[in-house]
Amino acid sequence: MSQRSQTRLPRSMGVVGLTLFGISYMAIGTVFTTYGIVNQLTQGHLVASYVVALIVMLFTASSYAAMVRRYPVAGSAYTYSQQSFGGGVGFLTGWVLMLDYLFIPMINFLILGLYANAQFPSVPAWAFTLGAIIVALVLNLLGISIVSRVNTAVVLVSFAAVVVFAFFAIKMAVGDPDAPGVFDPFLPGSDMFNPVLTGAAVLSLSFLGFDAVSTLSEEAKRPRRDTPIAIMVTTIVGGLLFVVTAWVGALAYHLDDWSKAPQALLDAAGSVLFSHVGGDVLGVVFVYITVVGTLGAGLAGQAAVSRILFSMGRDGVLPRPLGTLSKRFGTPIVATILVSAFALVGLFITLAQAAFMISFGALVAFAMVNLSVIRTYLFPSPAKREPLTAGRVVRFGVMPAIGFLLTVWLLTSLEGTTWIVGGIWVLVGVAILAIKTKLFRRPVPTLDFSEVEPTTAAIDQLPRDTLFERRP
Template sequence: MTDAEPAHLRRSLGLVPLIVFGLSYMAVATVFTTYGIVNQLTDGHLALSYVVALIVMLFTASSYGAMVRKFPVAGSAYTYTQQSFGGVAGFLTGWILMLDYLFIPMINFMILGLYMGTQFPSVPTWVFMLTCLLAVLLFNVLGIKLVNRVNITIIAVTIAVITVFAFLAIKTAVADPNAPGLIDPFIPGAEGFSPVLTGAAVLALSFLGFDAVSTLSEEAKDPRKNIPLAIMLTTLIGGGVFIVISWLGARAFYLDDWSTASEDLLNAPGVVLAEHVGGQVLVTAFLVMVVIGCFGSGLAGQVAVSRIIYAMGRDGILPKPFAHIWARYGTPVVAAVTVSIFALSSMFLSLDQAAFMISFGALGAFSMVNLSVIKVYLFPKGERRPAGAWPIIRYGLVPLIGLVLTIWLWTSLEPLTWAVGGVWLLLGVAILVAKTHFFRRPVPTLDFSEDPSTEAIDAMADEVPFDGPGGSGTAGRTAPTPPVG
């Protein structure tokens, strides 16, 4: 691309590919990823934690849909907060959001390495991780259409294996007179709802697929219609699968005391469950599903975070090279390579550390998106507040409930997670202070008030800072139309 041409992504995705992308990012088989960790936290009440998490996520998914209708562009929660509360809040939200997006590809590489290590113990796990990482980078650079074709294959294989697992799990539970009752997995234990909430907070990472869908707004056809619908359907379908599979697993394989769970059950629970209900044949099929599922989720994760980094580079918050688009494939190649380099740290972290940090970043961003709906729709700048009861309910009460529930889960995370997350946030503040010379310079932001059409959004280009005290930067369109303050 030449300097005179604005950076933009290609619109090529309809409703079905968007849903497939979201489900692939979710990796419906991810229920086995945190199966051991959350069952240990909740003493076997994983299914109930998923129900709580789904309820919270539906409110937040509704808020994402509302914001996409206003700002159908790449950037997700970063863009929505930026447009609602300004550049400082936008940057810090994007910075927190990057925490979970950077860890998503990483955790998939870790899971793949752990599962492959159970079958090939003589091969170092980092070999499997690095191979997957390089393959994901290659597919990401080659373009979103290729990513979509890969995702369709992955979803098909995953559905097939999970269907077989469900059938065998039902058969195992029916044949076992000591299996828990039908509703037992949904009844809190002796410690009440507190462990369930902690588990639900961790499971927030399972629902990041709907947030990932919003990052493709600039590559979607009719984004104001298709993106919100894809967000809700991805959340409902994925959440339903999580609840059913965790319920079946609780009935087919259970422990009296999850604190005594083995390392294999915590790190590679899918292999243990598959062997218990279906023997070595199902273990083999499960490993195939895990490998391609981790590849697909890691691929979708890298696609999503590279779009966020691209958007922040385009705004001038991050260095401009991050907004570079490879003209041949229409992909943000510099951002993609950066994510891959960060993902190399998967070779040094543990699975539970990565899972907790993903949830911290996700819940922080979800909170700001809920707040943004209230600000944009009920307190629009320079516009009349909408009249009637429906706007108050849809854009006030619903996101407020989502905000309260999200903060409830957020504060249920372990103290160490908050400590690490706080350090990450302080690092973001330091970058922001340096970028703005102690806030003496404006924070660059995008401005969409001039023309809300997707065509105008596609034409957004380089940062043009405003002058004057209290001003904020903007990314306006190229001449002859000047940016609007």
């Protein structure tokens, strides 16, 4: 086996597999995980926050689709910003993005442990959490095809749960004279607009599925065609499911003062809501569905972040062992094991703290991808410059610029503590970069796409298995 093939991930996924992976990563059930937190932040305007988040994410997803057509490899925002603005910016973008990617699997495993412990109190929650981490580790080491099949089952189960919940919630709302109007959950009112923005910023973590899809570009059969389609479908379908689920929940379960919401609703909203609309039996069923859903989301999250670490290790900006693939299964073995070990940190933080930190990392990365589109397509090097047309300016200039401004708008809505912790994380990244570059006297390693970087018109004519070299 050549050195080149040893650092290439096997291509095995089509549009359906990529989309199901993204939706599984988004974890439809996450609407219940953040239900109490965001409703408390917005005084019951969760639906409005989801609508705002979806609008912002559609612009950013469009930017991801544009960048993955140009650079169809593992690495996501890290690769895109690296190729657009240089190795240093790319590393820091990947480093910040890693903040939310490392938190997501651990939070899912932690939630799984808590829900399972509620049904089997004699078994400590940490035992369930540890078991889930081990199961996800084994499945991810065996290969992305197995992960894809598991994700398909998880999406089907989660979708069925949402349909059942929607049925019972609408049935209850129809017979409730105190239920809000059909459109009331969508209307925040002028005095609640800033809280709605804060809620949308937190909910941005729910849309990381389209970013996760981009991390599998090297494993897509036709990355320049399949991955962009999967990114957009994941965003639209996942976002609409979030909005609809939050909407029917608002019709069936409403409080006058969310600041006085019961703690059970804030910690385990799904179980409370299902029991409210369907009785205790449905509440118990939801617990089991949540266990399945969080395992699938944790599995997908672990797969995504391990590929970012793999990409950064392969480039040499992180320790090179991270860029090692299993000779038998073709999976990033060292990176996957490291992510599993880091997931144990989730036992020491609260859900609210993790939610804000995940959103910080995601929004910074989203902002950089929007800027990368403008830099790559409108201001490339003279040798790669193409004629500017009105359509090109709108697609690669106006749309990502709107996405960037909306993303920054959400970033400013995050709590001050989040900025402090996020800033410390960035400083740690700068320190690592300084060490790797001998106090910035050496260039940051990057991937060389010079042999295969096509014009827009020629992108779809390239062979799907084109190889990429790392610059010496």
